[in-house]
Amino acid sequence: MAAAATAASxxxxxxxxxxxxxxxxxxxxxxxxxxxxxxxxxENPTSTEIQDVCAAVGxxxxxxxxxxxxxxxxxxxxxxxxxxxxxxxxxxNPCLPQFPTRYTHQLGISMDAKLIKxxxxxxxxxxxxxx
Numbered sequence: 001m002a003a004a005a006t007a008a009s010x011x012x013x014x015x016x017x018x019x020x021x022x023x024x025x026x027x028x029x030x031x032x033x034x035x036x037x038x039x040x041x042x043e044n045p046t047s048t049e050i051q052d053v054c055a056a057v058g059x060x061x062x063x064x065x066x067x068x069x070x071x072x073x074x075x076x077x078x079x080x081x082x083x084x085x086x087x088x089x090x091x092x093n094p095c096l097p098q099f100p101t102r103y104t105h106q107l108g109i110s111m112d113a114k115l116i117k118x119x120x121x122x123x124x125x126x127x128x129x130x131x
Contacts, residue, residue, distance in 0.1 A: 016084035047081025060086035
């Protein structure tokens with residue numbers, strides 16, 4: 001019982017926030033799990049795309065390929081996966097000051113993923129838009 005009473009550090013992998021692709025998918029409704037405005041969402045993002053964007057921004061990222069969003073009815077491989085992201089440091093401050101909350105983080109990931117998808121659709125190669 002004493003172990004449960006002690007608070008885990010925000011740097012523990014169990015305390016990382018979870019991002020499922022459904023949170024950022026513009027094909028989903030809010031009831032189906034979308035958490036950001038539809039105009040800022042991405043068309044069918046994958047967990048690996050989310051991982052790439054988060055790693056490029058500078059977050060500590062962990063990809064869990066065999067996890068699924070509970071509301072996702074489609075069990076195909078493309079819909080599997082979740083990304084765990086360290087949002088806060090040990091002292092409780094945000095890892096990146098431009099993303100202090102889950103919501104700002106999801107919006108930032110979505111906008112970066114949109115730019116990456118746009119660049120790969122038209123140029124055929126992956127290029128980071130802020131390089």
